[in-house]
Amino acid sequence: MWTRGVDTDLFSPERAAAIDLPRPIFVSVGRLAVEKNLAAFLALDLPGSKVVIGDGPQAGELRRRFPDTHFLGQLEGETLAAHLAAADVFVFPSRTDTFGVVQLEALACGVPVAAYPVPGPQDVIGGNPVGVLGEDLRSACLKALTISACRAFALTQSWERSALQFISHCRPCRRLATA
Numbered sequence: 001m002w003t004r005g006v007d008t009d010l011f012s013p014e015r016a017a018a019i020d021l022p023r024p025i026f027v028s029v030g031r032l033a034v035e036k037n038l039a040a041f042l043a044l045d046l047p048g049s050k051v052v053i054g055d056g057p058q059a060g061e062l063r064r065r066f067p068d069t070h071f072l073g074q075l076e077g078e079t080l081a082a083h084l085a086a087a088d089v090f091v092f093p094s095r096t097d098t099f100g101v102v103q104l105e106a107l108a109c110g111v112p113v114a115a116y117p118v119p120g121p122q123d124v125i126g127g128n129p130v131g132v133l134g135e136d137l138r139s140a141c142l143k144a145l146t147i148s149a150c151r152a153f154a155l156t157q158s159w160e161r162s163a164l165q166f167i168s169h170c171r172p173c174r175r176l177a178t179a
Helices: 038-042 059-065 077-085 101-108 121-125 137-144 150-155 159-169 171-178
Strands: 025-029 049-053 070-073 089-092 113-115 131-133
Touching: 025 038, 025 077, 025 101, 038 049, 038 059, 049 077, 059 070, 077 101, 089 101, 089 137, 101 113, 101 121, 101 150, 113 121, 113 137, 121 131, 131 137
Parallel strands: 025 049, 025 089, 049 070, 089 113, 113 131
Antiparallel strands: none
16 A cells, blocks of 8 residues: 655644634635535535635535635645644545545644545545544544644644655665665
């Protein structure tokens, strides 16, 4: 197995933006499209605030259907990292994504993940105490508020660790590394 990595310097709890919204803040990041299943998240009865970062073909429809949600549009780099780090829970409602690197980015920011128990979230979270996977997404979101070990886990998934893992599985690379 060779895992993907995350930029743990860019995605870090220390970068958290000061966001003046009622807590807890539940955030989702990604393309606003039907396959992301965002309506499942936005329809949940949750305390605090819901924030969506991203853009896509479903943006207008979601804004109309969920006017109490804070849609921030497309954010990148340090701005994205700062807003992600300001959240209390990262919600990944997709049932079809294959991996979802954004989950690692949230974890690197110290933010736990709430998701359905499907491939993608299962690959990232697995049995690690850094998120809650469940068919009841609302319950998963609320339970995720109690999790705090996210950053330590994400540090084991850094780009450096990913590269070293790749090298350890590549015969030609091992010869180069020992030369």
